[in-house]
Amino acid sequence: MLADARIQLWTGEPGAGWGEYTLRFDGRIGSQPGIANGVASISFGVDDRWLDAPLLALYAGTGGIEGEAAQKGQTKPIALGAPRFVPGRLIDSVNNVIQLSAYGAIEAVDTAMDRLGRFAASSGNHASYAALIAATVPAGAWATCIASGLVRQGAPPEGTLSYHLRGDKGGPDGWARLPGELIRRIALLAGGAGKIDDASLDALDAARPWTISVYQGEQATARDLIQRVAASVNAVAGVDWLGRLFVAPIGFGASSDTLDATGAALPPVASVAQLEIDAPYWKLAIGAEPTWQVHGLSDVAFSAVLVERGRYDPGESYREGHIVDLSDGSRWLYVATTPSTGNAPVDDSVYWSLLTPATTYADGTSIEDLKPAEGGATKGAVIGSGPGRPGTLFRLDGDEAELVPVAEDEVITSLGTSADTDAVSGRSSGQVVADADTQAVAALVATANAELQRVRGLAAVQPGGDGADVRTMFRRLEAKASGHTASIEDIRQVVVGPGGGFARAMTLLDVDGRVIGQVATNDGSIGIFDFIADAVRFLDPDTSEPMIYFDVGRGLIVAKRVEVDTLKVNTAIIPVRSTGTSTMSGAGVGAAWQTTLSASIVMPVAGWIEATFVAAQGFTSGDEDWAFQLLIDGTVVFEISGGHTNDSIILSGAQPVAAGTSVVLAQWRAHSSVQLHNRNLLVKGLPATE
Numbered sequence: 001m002l003a004d005a006r007i008q009l010w011t012g013e014p015g016a017g018w019g020e021y022t023l024r025f026d027g028r029i030g031s032q033p034g035i036a037n038g039v040a041s042i043s044f045g046v047d048d049r050w051l052d053a054p055l056l057a058l059y060a061g062t063g064g065i066e067g068e069a070a071q072k073g074q075t076k077p078i079a080l081g082a083p084r085f086v087p088g089r090l091i092d093s094v095n096n097v098i099q100l101s102a103y104g105a106i107e108a109v110d111t112a113m114d115r116l117g118r119f120a121a122s123s124g125n126h127a128s129y130a131a132l133i134a135a136t137v138p139a140g141a142w143a144t145c146i147a148s149g150l151v152r153q154g155a156p157p158e159g160t161l162s163y164h165l166r167g168d169k170g171g172p173d174g175w176a177r178l179p180g181e182l183i184r185r186i187a188l189l190a191g192g193a194g195k196i197d198d199a200s201l202d203a204l205d206a207a208r209p210w211t212i213s214v215y216q217g218e219q220a221t222a223r224d225l226i227q228r229v230a231a232s233v234n235a236v237a238g239v240d241w242l243g244r245l246f247v248a249p250i251g252f253g254a255s256s257d258t259l260d261a262t263g264a265a266l267p268p269v270a271s272v273a274q275l276e277i278d279a280p281y282w283k284l285a286i287g288a289e290p291t292w293q294v295h296g297l298s299d300v301a302f303s304a305v306l307v308e309r310g311r312y313d314p315g316e317s318y319r320e321g322h323i324v325d326l327s328d329g330s331r332w333l334y335v336a337t338t339p340s341t342g343n344a345p346v347d348d349s350v351y352w353s354l355l356t357p358a359t360t361y362a363d364g365t366s367i368e369d370l371k372p373a374e375g376g377a378t379k380g381a382v383i384g385s386g387p388g389r390p391g392t393l394f395r396l397d398g399d400e401a402e403l404v405p406v407a408e409d410e411v412i413t414s415l416g417t418s419a420d421t422d423a424v425s426g427r428s429s430g431q432v433v434a435d436a437d438t439q440a441v442a443a444l445v446a447t448a449n450a451e452l453q454r455v456r457g458l459a460a461v462q463p464g465g466d467g468a469d470v471r472t473m474f475r476r477l478e479a480k481a482s483g484h485t486a487s488i489e490d491i492r493q494v495v496v497g498p499g500g501g502f503a504r505a506m507t508l509l510d511v512d513g514r515v516i517g518q519v520a521t522n523d524g525s526i527g528i529f530d531f532i533a534d535a536v537r538f539l540d541p542d543t544s545e546p547m548i549y550f551d552v553g554r555g556l557i558v559a560k561r562v563e564v565d566t567l568k569v570n571t572a573i574i575p576v577r578s579t580g581t582s583t584m585s586g587a588g589v590g591a592a593w594q595t596t597l598s599a600s601i602v603m604p605v606a607g608w609i610e611a612t613f614v615a616a617q618g619f620t621s622g623d624e625d626w627a628f629q630l631l632i633d634g635t636v637v638f639e640i641s642g643g644h645t646n647d648s649i650i651l652s653g654a655q656p657v658a659a660g661t662s663v664v665l666a667q668w669r670a671h672s673s674v675q676l677h678n679r680n681l682l683v684k685g686l687p688a689t690e
Contacts (some may be wrong), residue, residue: 003032005046019097025241050191051223056216057102059091065099065129065148067083067091076102078189079149079167080182080214085113086163088151089217094575095133096156100148100163101190104170109151112142123154134579138599139661157573162292169214179212180205180247183226187245190222200246207249208233215292238635306333309530309677310504312519317341318351328366329359457561458568470495487509500524508532524644541662572684576601581678586670589625597681603661607688609636613666615679624671631665633657 007029023119026046027550034043061072068091077089088098104438112119121139126132132145137553139155149236151163160192169175172183187196212229214344226245230237235249258265261272274303311330319339325331332345345352358366367494381599471494478487489504500525519530536550549558578599587594601609608633617626627641628653637653651666664683 002029002042005029006047010103014440016359027241028244043238046241046243047240048223048243048245049189050195051226051239052221052246053190054219055190055222055225056219057188065091067148068093075217077217078103079106079165079215080185082164082166083175083212083213083292085122085294086165086215086434087161087217088163088396092133094577096153097129097133098148098161098163099153100165101168103147103168105147106149107166107169108146108167109144109163111164112151113162113164114153114157116162121421139602155576158604166284167215177211178205178206179210179229180234182212182214182229183237183245183247186222186225186229186548192222192305193246195244195513197244197246197537200248204230204233204235204247204249207251207676212659248539267307273397305524307525308521312345314344318343323355326358329356330354331356352625484512543614574601574603574687575687576683578681578683579679583663584668584676586624586626586668586672586674586676588672591629591669593629593669595665596668596676597666599681599683600661601664601683601685602661603657603659603685605687606654607657607666608654608686609662609688610654610684611664611666612682613649615649615666615668615677616677617647617670618677619645619647619673620674620675621673624674626670626674627668629667631667634663 005028007025008023009025009028011024013324017152019230027044028047030043030045033040045390055510056075056078059067059071059074059076061067061069063069067074067089071091072087074089077086077099079086085101086542088100089097093098096259100109109122112122112648115518118231119140123137123143124135125144125146126135127145127147129145129148129150132143132150135152136338137143137152137154141154143152143154144150145152146394149168153161161649166175168185171181171183173181174186176182183198183204184198184201187586203293209234214225214229216225226247228236230247233249235247237247238243240246243561259267259269263269275469278395282400298479302317305324306321309316309318309322309324312326317339318324318334318341320334320337322334323331324334324345326345331354335353336351340351343351344353347354355607360366363595412635471492473490473492475490476487478485480486489506489508489510489512491504491508493502495502503520505520506517508515516533518532519528521528531550531552534551536552537546538548539545540547546558547560550556551558576599580597584596597613597616599611603609611630611632613628613630615628623644626639626641626646627639628651629636630653631637632653632655635655637655638651640651662685664681666679666681670676
């Protein structure tokens with residue numbers, strides 16, 4: 001059988017010694033040769049199968065550094081270079097141990113963050129996983145095991161953890177930073193020892209001396225990662241005829257030969273044709289700093305809930321945590337603790353903090369500075385202001401805002417008189433509208449025009465002209481009687497231009513100033529649906545019985561039945577464990593209590609804490625007195641004492657606690673001849689449920 005057999009091709013002069021022959025090809029036969037008419041055909045190629053095998057190792061799920069049982073078969077991550085916002089892999093939920101890179105030592109971990117809130121510097125580095133979990137790491141602190149790419153947090157996280165680190169240094173280049181060094185490390189991890197053209201990788205680093213970072217947490221092949229790294233520096237990777245991995249930068253060097261179209265020189269030219277090509281680029285520059293863990297607004301630590309509100313509207317009320325954008329492309333965060341209306345985002349404002357600066361041209365000119373005025377506009381006047389009675393039904397077509405007026409005899413001044421109804425003269429319901437509030441319509445026109453200007457700005461940055469297409473529809477129904485007012489407003493708006501599209505729909509129900517409704521926005525990449533209500537209910541279509549009930553005021557969700565596939569770690573229980581092995585000696589039963597073990601636990605809400613303590617005593621002089629007590633936040637929840645030999649002691653107790661940090665203590669005192677040996681304290685936090 002010749003299939004998969006090794007094949008080599010050598011060249012040399014006839015009659016020359018074997019030492020003068022040159023190896024030209026080293027590979028494998030692809031399949032069993034076919035034979036037809038006395039002729040055998042054979043296919044062969046280089047052996048590059050090692051590049052297509054899964055690169056990342058898998059957790060065994062046997063505990064410790066091999067992860068918990070539920071992690072069996074999951075990939076071990078690798079961090080190369082200096083990746084930022086790396087999520088890592090939680091491998092020990094009891095001790096809060098995260099693995100950032102699993103293929104040897106890393107250079108350092110610079111920053112640890114929970115919900116993008118940065119912790120203080122690391123409390124220390126430990127030589128091994130065992131030393132790391134044996135160390136005391138208080139809540140709010142963190143420690144590392146650089147040798148195994150591990151981080152341990154002092155307490156369970158509040159949100160998503162992420163880290164800035166200097167990654168793997170287990171390869172021959174140490175801490176790999178350049179593209180050739182990263183490719184060499186990836187190839188060696190894939191089993192490419194002896195199959196790498198190191199000279200080409202060194203030449204790549206000389207030609208492309210740029211630092212590269214990669215974090216890979218999902219399974220991939222070496223070929224895929226190597227090609228990604230090579231492409232990022234405009235290089236190409238391949239396997240030569242000798243089966244060695246090489247990488248070459250793409251560039252233009254000196255000519256190696258001259259082709260003569262007249263046929264007067266070798267090599268001969270068969271035909272000549274001029275092909276159509278694109279105009280040359282004057283300059284092309286790309287820069288990027290990847291974020292390996294993308295955080296949503298709900299996962300960013302802030303003093304209030306972060307909410308996208310879209311374009312700033314001077315008639316809207318804003319509170320802490322609201323995010324708006326302006327027509328100049330800038331984005332702002334409302335930081336004042338008191339809600340307000342009419343305080344526009346400006347520099348040095350006590351209400352707003354700048355998140356993203358305004359969009360500018362290459363010369364620094366802001367798009368806002370170059371916006372044209374509306375036709376017939378008064379210089380300095382507010383958009384949407386001016387003479388004329390605004391109607392409740394209007395249309396924005398293209399670049400012009402056109403108000404469709406409503407005749408006096410077409411306006412219903414009240415919903416309760418037959419005379420007004422007769423005056424309408426049988427017009428269709430779509431044309432019968434109530435008189436709008438002047439300020440509401442003016443504000444809507446201002447919002448629509450501001451949106452139009454935003455699209456114009458986007459179009460101005462991109463060649464091709466304005467091209468913005470804007471459509472807005474506004475309807476309002478209102479009734480007033482006996483000092484009370486009720487209204488319904490329905491707003492629909494779509495904008496499409498060279499920079500993208502935007503759609504918004506709002507329905508607002510207002511009774512004596514109390515507003516409920518719904519707001520939906522979509523910019524082509526993010527869609528948001530907001531409900532403004534005291535409660536949101538989903539009813540059974542047959543019985544009208546509420547099956548799912550959202551009590552907004554209490555922040556409560558009520559459902560007949562809840563089915564969950566996977567709970568987030570520590571959602572239902574918060575475990576903390578403390579152990580001790582050093583020998584302690586008694587100081588007398590009348591002496592002060594000695595704390596044998598302690599543990600701190602952070603409860604996100606009020607609930608219960610359960611604690612269990614197990615200890616082993618030794619009696620060097622026979623029966624003697626001893627005593628134990630277990631305390632939660634200073635309250636004794638279990639105590640036991642005796643005067644006879646008792647080698648193994650178990651204490652267990654529970655205590656209701658408030659939200660925050662609680663402390664559990666296991667204390668002991670005994671005759672001086674009694675010793676305390678191995679001991680364990682297991683604490684479980686059980687958040688209260690309704």
